[in-house]
Structure formats: C-alpha cells, structure tokens
Amino acid sequence: MENFTQAVRAAEVAIRELFEPTPLQRNDHLSAKYGADIWLKREDLTPVRSYKLRGAFNAMRKVMSEVKPGDAHFVCASAGNHAQGVAFACRHFGARGTIFMPVTTPQQKIDKTRIFGGEAIQIELTGDYFDQTLAAAQAFSAEKGAVFLAPFDSADVIEGQATVAQEMLEQLGTAPDLVVLPVGGGGLSSGVARYLRENAPQTQLTFAEPLGGASLQAALENGAPVALPAVDGFVDGAAVARIGALPFQELSRFSSSDVHLAPEDRICVTMLEMLNAEGMVLEPAGALAVDVLGDLRDIAGKTVVCICSGGNFDFERLPEVKERAQRFAGKKKYLILRMPQRPGALRDFLELLGPDDDIARFEYLKKSARNFGSILIGIETTQPANLTTLMQRLDQAGFTYRDITRDIVLSEFLI
Known part of the structure; x- marks a missing residue:
C-alpha cells in the first residue's frame, strides 16, 4: 500500500496540471518585527485564492x-x-x-x-x-x-492539502524551525503535520485558531472531538464547531498549549497591517498564522513559516474590519452618555474633547426624558491614551456614561 509521503508527492506532481507551486516568500516586515526569519507560504495565490x-x-x-x-x-x-x-x-x-x-x-x-x-x-x-x-x-x-x-474529514483531501508541506520543504531547501498552521476543520493542519512528522521531524508545529471557534483546543482538552456550543462566524474560513475525526487522529498527539487563540478583533488589526505594509489581501482565516506570531515565545533568530491559507476577502467587509481593528487597538470607543437637557450641555461635552478626538457617531436614544437624554457617541482618536484622558475629563466634569465598546449584546443592537 502506498505510504503517505509517496501519496503526497504523487498528488503534488498531479496538481501541477492546475497551477505552479505557490510562492514561499521571506517577509522583511515581519522578520524585523519579531527578530526572526519569517517566511509566508502564499496559499492566497492559488487560482481560487485558497489551499x-x-x-x-x-x-x-x-x-x-x-x-x-x-x-x-x-x-x-x-x-x-x-x-x-x-x-x-x-x-x-x-x-x-x-x-x-x-x-x-x-x-x-x-x-x-x-x-x-x-x-x-x-x-x-x-x-x-x-x-x-x-x-x-x-x-x-x-x-x-x-x-x-x-x-x-477525508483521507484524500488531507493528502491533497499536505502538498503545501511538500512544496514548502523543496522551496526552503531545509527544514524550518517552526511552522505556524491555521486550523479550521483540520484538513490542512493534519496533512502538513503528518508530512513534516515523516520528512522533517525536527520541525516544531504550533496552531492558530480563532478565539470564537477553537475546535482543536477543545478536542485536545477533552481527548476527542467535541462540538462547540457556539461559534463566531467572522473568521468564516476557520469557524468550525467540531474538528474533523480523521484530522484529529494526527493532531491528537499535540497539547492544548500548542494552540494559540486569535481574538477576532485582533485578526482585523493583522489584516490591515498586512494590507497596508505589504499589499497582501488576506481573508480572516488567511491571517490567523501571522496574527499569533506575537503570542509565540522564543522565536527570535529562528526560521518560521506561516501558512497564509486564503485571500478571498470581500472588500465590502473592509469598513467592518477597520472598525473592529480600531476597537481592539483602543482607538475607538462607544459610550452611552447621559446628557443634561439644558442649554449649553452639549457644548460643555464638546469642550472636553482633545485635538485628536473625532466624533464618528452621535445619536439620541431617548428624547422624551425631561431632565436627561441618553446619547450614543462613537469617538475615534489617534492614540488609546487620548480616550483614557477623555473619560477622566468626563468623570471630573460629572458626566454619567457607560462604555459599551466591548458589550457584545448592546453593541449588536446599537452599533
């Protein structure tokens, strides 16, 4: 019976009917940022922009x-x-x-x-x-x-996804110290993990999952695949409620500490960083591996490969990505402010704003109150410290407010 490595190599030869190997590119921006030799396997550049x-x-x-x-x-x-x-x-x-x-x-x-x-x-x-x-x-x-x-959850699919590892080793010419793998259902990560186990056993692996869809971490903690009670669908390419049974057979040898969770809003920061700094269009799942680099210990001086799994990003989502990135970075907040119903109250509030503070949203929520009115206010600024200072001024001026920036329920209804 054909062994796994032979089967992957045969698949890699056959797949040349469709496209050449996707690029493996050293990224100077990330390498300088993390003091390591960071390479990106560009699966966002296949004919369908994903692996x-x-x-x-x-x-x-x-x-x-x-x-x-x-x-x-x-x-x-x-x-x-x-x-x-x-x-x-x-x-x-x-x-x-x-x-x-x-x-x-x-x-x-x-x-x-x-x-x-x-x-x-x-x-x-x-x-x-x-x-x-x-x-x-x-x-x-x-x-x-x-x-x-x-x-x-298919042996043939896993075998096909493992061609990513076959190409990567040939292109790099040596085994990397570390490979960072994004995880959804586990087809890509299990295929690459098995191929590297057989052909580059010295290479370490670590996994990146969205915080709202950590099915691999849950399976490793429970000893078997389990269905998550809820999944955040923002990282749609990796938002899977249950890791595949076949992929888990390979991935079960790892520890939950090998899995790093990427908050959805932080992924937005990474997507914008790669777009602005490198001109790379990555979908949320495609940015997972890059996003967790800051969570990894002891990668300085090492050769690290991140699998960028896809670039099918609808630019109509860009305002949402920017919004979530600003909130995560602390440069945008939403407040519900109790505004006294008297002449000059709004002016008093506006005078508390700093030179870099900008009102991005202003909406009366309740106009029938006799003494106070509730106002939804969105404020953007250039530095997180500016918003901290603003809220200190609000406290000193006696304004009553509630920060709903990270309140999931209220944000969903009001923002």
Whole structure:
C-alpha cells in the first residue's frame, strides 16, 4: 500500500496540471518585527485564492481515474473556499458538480463559484444555516449516487492539502524551525503535520485558531472531538464547531498549549497591517498564522513559516474590519452618555474633547426624558491614551456614561 509521503508527492506532481507551486516568500516586515526569519507560504495565490483546491483536486482525480468523465458527479456543501475549489476542479475534469450553498451566502461568493465552475456546475441555495445546507447536500448525494466531497474529514483531501508541506520543504531547501498552521476543520493542519512528522521531524508545529471557534483546543482538552456550543462566524474560513475525526487522529498527539487563540478583533488589526505594509489581501482565516506570531515565545533568530491559507476577502467587509481593528487597538470607543437637557450641555461635552478626538457617531436614544437624554457617541482618536484622558475629563466634569465598546449584546443592537 502506498505510504503517505509517496501519496503526497504523487498528488503534488498531479496538481501541477492546475497551477505552479505557490510562492514561499521571506517577509522583511515581519522578520524585523519579531527578530526572526519569517517566511509566508502564499496559499492566497492559488487560482481560487485558497489551499482548498488542492484537497478537492486530489479527491476528485482518484475518482476520475476509475470512471468515465461523463459519469462523474460530485457534490459538496460550502459557502466559500471549498465550493470554489470543487467548482474549479469540476471544470478542469469536465465532471458534473452540484454545489450546495446557504441561502445567506453573499452574492460575491456565489458569483465567484459560478465563474470557476462554468457550465460544469449547478449551484443550489438552500438552508439558512450551514448544518441545513450540509444535510441537504448529503441527502441529494445519496439519492443521485453522486460522490460527496467532504471539506476536511477525508483521507484524500488531507493528502491533497499536505502538498503545501511538500512544496514548502523543496522551496526552503531545509527544514524550518517552526511552522505556524491555521486550523479550521483540520484538513490542512493534519496533512502538513503528518508530512513534516515523516520528512522533517525536527520541525516544531504550533496552531492558530480563532478565539470564537477553537475546535482543536477543545478536542485536545477533552481527548476527542467535541462540538462547540457556539461559534463566531467572522473568521468564516476557520469557524468550525467540531474538528474533523480523521484530522484529529494526527493532531491528537499535540497539547492544548500548542494552540494559540486569535481574538477576532485582533485578526482585523493583522489584516490591515498586512494590507497596508505589504499589499497582501488576506481573508480572516488567511491571517490567523501571522496574527499569533506575537503570542509565540522564543522565536527570535529562528526560521518560521506561516501558512497564509486564503485571500478571498470581500472588500465590502473592509469598513467592518477597520472598525473592529480600531476597537481592539483602543482607538475607538462607544459610550452611552447621559446628557443634561439644558442649554449649553452639549457644548460643555464638546469642550472636553482633545485635538485628536473625532466624533464618528452621535445619536439620541431617548428624547422624551425631561431632565436627561441618553446619547450614543462613537469617538475615534489617534492614540488609546487620548480616550483614557477623555473619560477622566468626563468623570471630573460629572458626566454619567457607560462604555459599551466591548458589550457584545448592546453593541449588536446599537452599533
């Protein structure tokens, strides 16, 4: 039976039908920032702007080797990168594809999937939530006798994702000291981990998960995959409630201390940093590995590779990313201020603002009060210390206010 390394190398040769190896680039900005030799494996530069094409292609080529092209029918459920990878591979093989996507999928992702697949695919929009979409796709696949392509819990998919490691070692010419792997369902991280275990055992691994979707950490703490009670969907490429069973077979050898959690708002800071400093467009999941670099100990002087897993970012989300980054950096706050209902009260408040403080939001929440009115105020500034000083002035002036910047419930309703 073909061993894993041989299978990955065969997959890597086959995948050259679609695209050349993605670049492995030394990043001077990050290297200087962390005092290490930081390299980025640019999976955001595949034809579909994510690594997902690798696993989909590898699973599909094995099926295609046993059937006539016209007889192949593939089905998947995805709202993003997996759908685009499957669509691209269907068109390449001339195979039929039916791609189930939630009704809530942004039109931009639907359009991109349709462009990649062309006439080879059909898109079915069903379900408000992904679990509903997945159930519909699996039922359809069973009914039609089609091949269901799992996004990560598949040996062939894991094998395909591991080609990232094969390319990385060849490009670097030596084994790196550390590889930082983003984790969603675990297909990429388990494939790379296994390949490096067999071919570069001296290389250390660490994992990056979104704080609101830490399924690997939960599995390691419980000794088996468990379903998270809730998932923050912002990091949509890695927001998975339960790590895959097959990926966990490889990843179970690690400790929960090997997993670093990236707060969603901090990921926004990293996305903007990479866009502004390097001109790199990374989706939230694609920025995970870079984001946790500041959490790692003892990387000074070491050779570190970060896997940038994807760049499918809708620029309509940029205002949200900027907003969340400002809040995390302490440069923007939202206050509910009790304003006395008297002439000159607003002027008194405005005179407390510093020269770099800017009002970005001003809205009366209650106008019927006789003595006081509640006002929602958003304030932007250049340095976090400016907002600390402003609140000290508010306290001294006797204003009553509530900082709701990090109040999830109130922020959701009012901001």
